[in-house]
Amino acid sequence: MIPGKIVRFLEQYANVAFVGTRDRDLVPFGHRVSGWSVGADQRTMTILVPDEFLQRLVESLRHNGELAVTVEAFPSHETYQFKGSYRHHRGVQDGDVEIADRIRRRFVKTIRPMSHEPEDALHAFVSPPALAVEFEVLEIYLQTPGPGAGTRLIPPVEG
């Protein structure tokens, strides 16, 4: 189950995400994520992937179901990695577009004061979503830079 603190992080602060998959030959591949949401039971997440990052995604997920999603709040660098198992994918709906738009606005608002990039480049960094992928979250790792980076949070490490 995704802890409430991390749900709040995802819903209120995080502004960048990336998903990793791998093919049948264990070759890794990456895909930008435009948005995310947590399932009502806090055991699943849905990630929204733009068109330019769909290459190999569905094929790999159908083959082995393995995925890892890193979500970061820039510039604080608070970062978590969610590892899990693919459930299904579907086309985007109106609500998905609104989620990605909210994250785009959050990203631009946060980055604008410290970026030298043109305004349109900041907006274009979060592309409109083309596909929604739901997965079951099995493990959560802290990835915030520092001594605790890599610590497994869920399920907790015993001892």
Place this chain on the structure above:
Amino acid sequence: MPMTRLPPEIRPVLESGTPAAMVTCSADGKPNTTVISRVYYVDDMHAALSFQFFSKTIRNVRENPRAFVCVWDMAGHAHWALQLEFERSETDGPIFDAMDMQIEAIASMTGMSGIFKLRAADIYRVLSVERVQHPRWTGTEFAN
């Protein structure tokens, strides 16, 4: 079409210091993603990545040397997708020294001095590199 050498036009993107995303995979098939502070140009067939704290990534590439790195070119509305293969790790020498100096500069700019610390320069061979153009922002992308 993917290339097998790093083209000259990727150098300014790498040298801009934009963070990148990296994906590796363990021998038992579990992918791992992480944000890396920078990808370093070594020559047109090699890139270097800093080994700071991402221990799962370090373990993965030593049991399965394949890696994927995505570098953003925000001004160019594009990203670069790199397929890499881990070759060796260096803990001294000119590549390590140059990376160490640049990481310290990034750390001081981002308030992470003392936290960002280079342990090794990991050298990867470039298997393929591809530039993917994104659509230009028009302001109507998210309109319903």
